[in-house]
Amino acid sequence: xxxxIIFDIPxxxxxxxxxxxxxxxxxxxxxxxxxxxxxxxxxVVALRHGDATRLKPVQRAVEPVPIASDAALxxxxxxxxxSLSSWGSTVLSLLPPPPRSGAAETVSPPAESSPGEARPxxxxxDHRREGRLAASLERGSDVALVIAPDRDAxxxxxxxxxxxxxxxxxxxxxxxxxxxxxxxxRSRVVVGTRSALLAPLPPPATLALIDEHDPAHKPPGAPRxxxxxxxxxxxxxxxxxLLLLSATPSVETWWxxxxxxxxxxxxxxxxxxxxxxxxxxxxxxxxxxxxxxxxGIEESARQGRRAALxxxxxxxxxxxxECGVILRCPDCGVPRALSRDRRELRCPLCARVDxxxxxxxxxxxxxxxxxxxxxxxxxxxxxxRFPRLxxxxxxxxxxxxxxxxALLRTLPARSVGCVGFIALDTLLRVPDFxxxxxxxxxxxxxxxxxxxxxxxxxxxQHPDHYAVRSARAQDRAAFYAEELRFRSELGYxxxxxxxxxxxxxxxxxxxRALAADCAAALRGIPGLTVYxxxxxxPPGARLRRVRFVIKGPAELPRLLxxxxxxxLGRRRGSAxxxxxxxxPQGNG
DNA sequence: AGCACGCCGACT
DNA sequence: GTCGGCGTGCTC
Numbered sequence: 001x002x003x004x005i006i007f008d009i010p011x012x013x014x015x016x017x018x019x020x021x022x023x024x025x026x027x028x029x030x031x032x033x034x035x036x037x038x039x040x041x042x043x044v045v046a047l048r049h050g051d052a053t054r055l056k057p058v059q060r061a062v063e064p065v066p067i068a069s070d071a072a073l074x075x076x077x078x079x080x081x082x083s084l085s086s087w088g089s090t091v092l093s094l095l096p097p098p099p100r101s102g103a104a105e106t107v108s109p110p111a112e113s114s115p116g117e118a119r120p121x122x123x124x125x126d127h128r129r130e131g132r133l134a135a136s137l138e139r140g141s142d143v144a145l146v147i148a149p150d151r152d153a154x155x156x157x158x159x160x161x162x163x164x165x166x167x168x169x170x171x172x173x174x175x176x177x178x179x180x181x182x183x184x185x186r187s188r189v190v191v192g193t194r195s196a197l198l199a200p201l202p203p204p205a206t207l208a209l210i211d212e213h214d215p216a217h218k219p220p221g222a223p224r225x226x227x228x229x230x231x232x233x234x235x236x237x238x239x240x241x242l243l244l245l246s247a248t249p250s251v252e253t254w255w256x257x258x259x260x261x262x263x264x265x266x267x268x269x270x271x272x273x274x275x276x277x278x279x280x281x282x283x284x285x286x287x288x289x290x291x292x293x294x295x296g297i298e299e300s301a302r303q304g305r306r307a308a309l310x311x312x313x314x315x316x317x318x319x320x321x322e323c324g325v326i327l328r329c330p331d332c333g334v335p336r337a338l339s340r341d342r343r344e345l346r347c348p349l350c351a352r353v354d355x356x357x358x359x360x361x362x363x364x365x366x367x368x369x370x371x372x373x374x375x376x377x378x379x380x381x382x383x384x385r386f387p388r389l390x391x392x393x394x395x396x397x398x399x400x401x402x403x404x405x406a407l408l409r410t411l412p413a414r415s416v417g418c419v420g421f422i423a424l425d426t427l428l429r430v431p432d433f434x435x436x437x438x439x440x441x442x443x444x445x446x447x448x449x450x451x452x453x454x455x456x457x458x459x460x461q462h463p464d465h466y467a468v469r470s471a472r473a474q475d476r477a478a479f480y481a482e483e484l485r486f487r488s489e490l491g492y493x494x495x496x497x498x499x500x501x502x503x504x505x506x507x508x509x510x511x512r513a514l515a516a517d518c519a520a521a522l523r524g525i526p527g528l529t530v531y532x533x534x535x536x537x538p539p540g541a542r543l544r545r546v547r548f549v550i551k552g553p554a555e556l557p558r559l560l561x562x563x564x565x566x567x568l569g570r571r572r573g574s575a576x577x578x579x580x581x582x583x584p585q586g587n588g
Numbered sequence: 589a590g591c592a593c594g595c596c597g598a599c600t
Numbered sequence: 601g602t603c604g605g606c607g608t609g610c611t612c
Contacts, residue, residue, distance in 0.1 A: 005612080009589050015612040036591055036611045055612055089589085592610090599603080 001025075002050045003058055005033055005042035006088035008222075010568070012080065014045055014087075018052040025058065028066030028073055028110070030095065032059040041098065043091055045073060062098045067179075069110035072198040075234055076223075082557050083224035084499075084564060084580045093222040094198040096179050097172055105176060110183045110200030116239015121232060122263045123212075123253060124245045125476070127270030127413075127448070133208055133245060134160055137189050142241065143182070144206040145199055146191040147227055149216035152409075157210065158191045166192030166199055194219075194227040203238040207231050212246040212253055213441050218585045226583065228253065247448065248441040251487060252494040254480045267476070271414065273450035275443075275472040277463040280423070286369075288378045289385060293420040293457040297382075300417025301389055301399055305451055307418040308411060309382070309402045310442070312426035315374045318345060318356055322365030327357075338370055373422045375402045405442050411449035419446040424460040424468065432586040433492045436467050440479050443471035491529070493583070497556040500584045501564075502547035504577045508535065511546040514567075518578065519548055521563045528552045528559065557582055 003025055004014035017033050019025055029044045034056050041062060068076070068091060076091035083090070099105060124132065137144050138161075146161065148154045151169040158165045164178035164187045181187045183200035190199060194217060209217070209231055217227040228244065235242035244253060244262075257264045278290035289297070293309075300307040315337035318327045326335045329347035336345040338356070346353050359366055370377060375393050379402050383391050392398035396410060405427075408419075421427075427439045447456050458468055470479035488495050503514045515533035522530050533548040552559055560580075567578045 002612095007589090007611090009611085011589085011611085017612060033612080036589095038590080038611095040590090040611095590611090592608105594606100594608085597603105597605080599601105 002048050002052050002055065003031070003044045004046035004048070005031060005058070006045050006086070006091060007035055007040055007042040008089050008092040009035075010086055010089060012086035012088075015042070016052075016055055018055040018057040019047070020057045023058060023061065025061065026066045026109075027070065028068040030062035030067050030098070032062060033057075034059065041092070042088065043068060043073070043095070045087070063107050065107050065109040067095055067110070068198060069112055069200055071113045071234075071238060072110065072200065075198060075230065075237065078233060079223055079225045079230055081561070082229070083582045084557055084560060084568070085222060085224050089222045090225075091198075094195060096166070096176050096195075099176060100172065103173060105173065105180070107176075107180045108184045111185065111202035113203045113238040115237065116204050118236050118239060119241050120261070120263045121235065121242040121244060122265065123249060123257045124243060124265050125247055125249065126265060126267040127247065129245045129247070130210075133243065137161055137206065137208075140206060142204060142206045143185055143187070143201045144189045144208065145182075145196065145201055146189065146208045146210065147194060147196060147217075147231065148191060148210040149214035150193060153210060154191050154193055161189045161191065163187065163189035163191045166190050166196035168193075168195070194223070194230075197223075197227060197230050197234070201240075203240055205238070205240045206243065207235050207240050208243040208245065210245050212244040213248050213250045213437075214246075215438075215585050218583070220581075224582065226585075229583075248444045248476070251437055251480060251483050254476075255484060255494045258480075269474055270448075271452060272474045273447055273452075274455045275447060276455055276457045277468055277472065278457055278459045279461070279463045280425075280459045281461045287385075288373045288381050288422050289420075290457070290459055292455075293418075293459060294385065296418035296420060296455045296457050297386065297389075297400060300454065301386075303417050303451075303453070305417030305454065306396075306398070306415075307400045307420070308407060308416050308446075308449070309378060309400065309420045309422055310405055310407060310446065311373055311375050311378055311402065311422045312404070316370045316372045316377050318368050319371035320360035320362060320365050321367035321369055322360060323363040325360060325362040326371060327361070327368070342370075372426070375404070378402050378422055408442060408445045408449060413448050414451045416449050417451055417454040418457065419450055419454075420457040420459065421446070422459055424458050424465075425462060428460075428462060428465060428467070430586075433487070433490070434586055436465070436483060436486070439465075440467040440471060440483075443467060447471060447474070491551055496529075496551045497554060497582070498584060499550045499552070499556055499560060500547060500581045501550065502536070502545055502579050502581075503533075504545045504579070506544065508544040508546070511535075511544045514578070515546040515548055518564070518567050521567070522550060522560065525559055525563060528556075 001019040003019050006014050032039045080087045080090040154167045166178050182190045185202040276292045278292045297307045317335040318338050336347050344353050390398040391400040393402050466482040503511045505511045529551040531549045533546050536547050
């Protein structure tokens with residue numbers, strides 16, 4: 001008997017092994033087998049008869065039963081095709097870690113799913129969506145899989161639903177117990193991050209995605225697919241019910257809901273704070289707080305509530321007040337960060353450090369001052385302005401908390417007296433077509449965190465931006481209409497799909513030549529727009545990176561597959577490494 | 589991805 | 601004379 005086995009390697013083809021007498025294997029079972037002399041873990045995708053001479057034997061089974069159902073393997077195959085990556089790297093990244101040697105555990109094979117009647121996916125946007133989900137899962141009779149964006153959210157939901165966890169936030173034994181209990185249908189509800197997307201549940205099941213819009217649902221690396229897209233496919237194949245939860249869904253999901261591909265519960269407006277836009281054109285130079293935000297903090301303190309100030313992640317740079325030039329790293333060309341004590345300028349890329357100069361290297365001007373409000377600078381200013389308040393970047397109990405947008409996630413709904421965006425423009429200026437969507441989602445999240453009677457203050461040089469206007473009016477339709485118009489005009493998702501191809505090598509010329517070859521190979525394919533390759537590595541970086549973008553229709557991965565095969569097949573050091581990212585999210 | 593095999597510089 | 605750099609090829 002021969003077993004065809006896939007591994008977590010970038011080669012999208014199985015390897016064949018002899019199944020030794022006495023070892024009973026099934027499709028979907030995990031095994032150890034020698035690859036390049038070393039023992040590696042793989043998954044059996046086929047068992048067949050044939051000539052096994054010259055084949056090495058499988059060493060052992062990792063579990064005595066299959067860990068992936070046929071449906072899970074098929075789903076993995078689809079996800080690999082969709083993301084132009086290998087079956088093995090996709091499937092193995094979606095299985096729980098192997099047991100510790102000698103650990104005793106109860107395992108059971110995954111329930112095989114029978115193809116069910118497809119049910120329309122549901123988009124839940126109203127402010128009671130999470131409470132409704134909890135209630136629905138308590139009442140319902142289906143088994144359920146809840147996918148949350150990160151470990152903290154998984155922990156909250158596991159506690160709320162009294163459910164077992166499938167993520168790395170619990171111990172290995174507990175995690176594996178949850179996996180196999182789910183396959184027996186013994187857990188009614190299991191919760192995990194995207195690593196649980198293939199968790200076995202006897203269908204029909206309910207599949208729920210928490211905070212559908214969260215970029216954590218498609219981080220860089222395998223599996224290179226958005227959790228939403230995999231769940232949509234999974235639900236369609238086994239007839240599960242799919243619930244997408246988000247107050248501010250991704251533009252793609254909103255668009256599909258408009259096209260009746262999704263049932264959309266009516267989202268009655270929830271409580272909404274006063275949203276004040278403070279126009280900072282020309283006035284945010286030496287103090288981070290405008291009058292409305294100062295008032296918001298005062299009022300918040302008077303009410304005995306906390307205030308939260310949101311800054312951009314970027315650290316402050318040093319700029320010339322005379323000519324406006326920003327001091328950059330002489331090696332890398334990127335703005336250098338000014339340290340807290342203002343004694344040094346550090347390059348965020350190469351870590352080169354120099355003392356800040358006395359004079360502007362451009363115009364010789366003597367007035368150099370910090371540019372951009374990072375949390376440290378804001379804190380210094382706010383402490384000076386409000387000496388009697390407790391102000392902190394770490395302690396969430398302080399009267400004024402300062403942090404990046406990640407701070408918003410830690411604020412319970414309707415709990416703070418005031419949220420202020422110090423400079424929304426740093427978010428709007430991010431060079432990514434999703435910048436407006438991201439800003440909109442953060443504004444909404446901030447508004448939801450404000451307690452009744454509190455205020456949301458948005459300091460911006462673009463008070464008329466549609467993300468700001470729509471958030472102020474709590475008007476989803478207005479935001480998505482404008483955003484979709486922009487996406488449609490410029491050919492962005494959901495109207496066209498994007499693929500990003502990048503080449504890295506020692507020499508810029510090598511990367512460029514490889515990119516040119518690759519782009520040329522794709523230019524003949526009808527329906528594609530291939531943009532010219534551009535260098536994206538700052539001078540000074542060790543590996544020279546050149547990247548280009550392709551736009552195409554929904555079947556883009558199928559159109560690219562054969563033309564890209566020769567480039568994906570030979571990824572090597574000197575010739576350059578080729579990396580393909582379908583549907584990039586701007587974070588990887 | 590790893591890992592081995594292979595051909596050219598500085599050195600215990 | 602070797603040790604070791606990484607460029608190239610292969611993994612059942």
